[in-house]
Amino acid sequence: MAGKLYGVSVGPGDPELMTIKAKRQIESSDVIAYPAKSHGEDSTALNIVRKCTDISGKRTEEILFEMDPDPSVRESNYREAVSKIASLLDEGDVSMINLGDSTVFSTYMHVSLDISALGYETETIPGVTSFCNGASEAGIPLVIDNEGLAVVPMAMKNEHVYKALRDFDNIVVMKAFNSMRDLAAMMDELGIPRDSAVVVSNVGMADQYVGGFDPGRKYGYFTTVIIKKNGGMRA
């Protein structure tokens, strides 16, 4: 009888923003698997889990997903990840932990579909996204009444970000940290004032920043820009 794979969302950073279900599932799994961009790195997701669950004595397993420019390295990582998780499942239940929500920009969902195709049971436990947390921290609604919301990674072709900025009332631009000037140029072209944007960076970390949009400033790696064309900013 094989174990079950749980894709456990651990939320955006504050350990208390884990759900009660995530905590219970992690504490009852045999193995905790955590994604890593490089071998031996300190895992943000695992640190969150350590702060609000008791996992002493539990087996933890690193799952490597390098951000290598060479697609064959990424592909080989990915195949190893699926095979490692499958062999762990042959021994018991596995909680694979993910920052934010597991269904939003997470490699876990690829893994889950492949593990499921191999015949194992899988279940995803949802969590708080970084953009909901960012809006909460900024004290602004993300989307309200009959408005729409677009969530776009800056890594998308700029054309897509442009259309989102043009057609939507509320736009969340993710992975924006090194493209702030491109974003500012698009906003200028569309006549969207700078003060309709709020920047939410490294929330829950020591260098957290929640404040105005300044394309000349340096922001942290986890930087999200929330743009609200109809206002709704706290006075």
Added chain:
Amino acid sequence: MAGKLYGVSVGPGDPELMTIKAKRQIESSDVIAYPAKSHGEDSTALNIVRKCTDISGKRTEEILFEMDPDPSVRESNYREAVSKIASLLDEGDVSMINLGDSTVFSTYMHVSLDISALGYETETIPGVTSFCNGASEAGIPLVIDNEGLAVVPMAMKNEHVYKALRDFDNIVVMKAFNSMRDLAAMMDELGIPRDSAVVVSNVGMADQYVGGFDPGRKYGYFTTVIIKKNGGMRA
């Protein structure tokens, strides 16, 4: 010394999908305020809270927001809500509870901005959105890699829903329950096959439905359609 207003997100329905922080804040507040569409109605949000926190002996206060077609009724409800919450805050901390996430389509954010303008402190505690939960229940990614995500209420002008369907890889259509034929017609016009949509309805309730899109079927009030133009559905 006035109390503080907490906008506490209680998640999409499963009481275990409340965060640890939401539970702690509700248990330490003096008053729990819950929104109601009609006087004396059974509150879904309060029922969620009752199942996973101990609020026995705590004061609960209904905050009325009628869905009246007359804007003057809605305006009068709204003014009474702000004034009632302000007077509760003069006595202590208030947790106003909201389904899903408080920053996503929630009247609370209006209230919070006005209460803040009156000089009271406010804090929003984020939660799990219905659409993240829906994607988890369906076992599909909401958005992955460099794709974009649009979240649109069907109550928006159809033009906006149309643009979202045309320009985005992933579209969440909320409040879709009585507009399934309109949505099907737009998908047909844009050549989006029916099997790229999954319907998530009344999740966590007795009549939960997670499955295929059939515009002729009757769905519950809390119906969300997730459309994935690049696939990514579980095999």
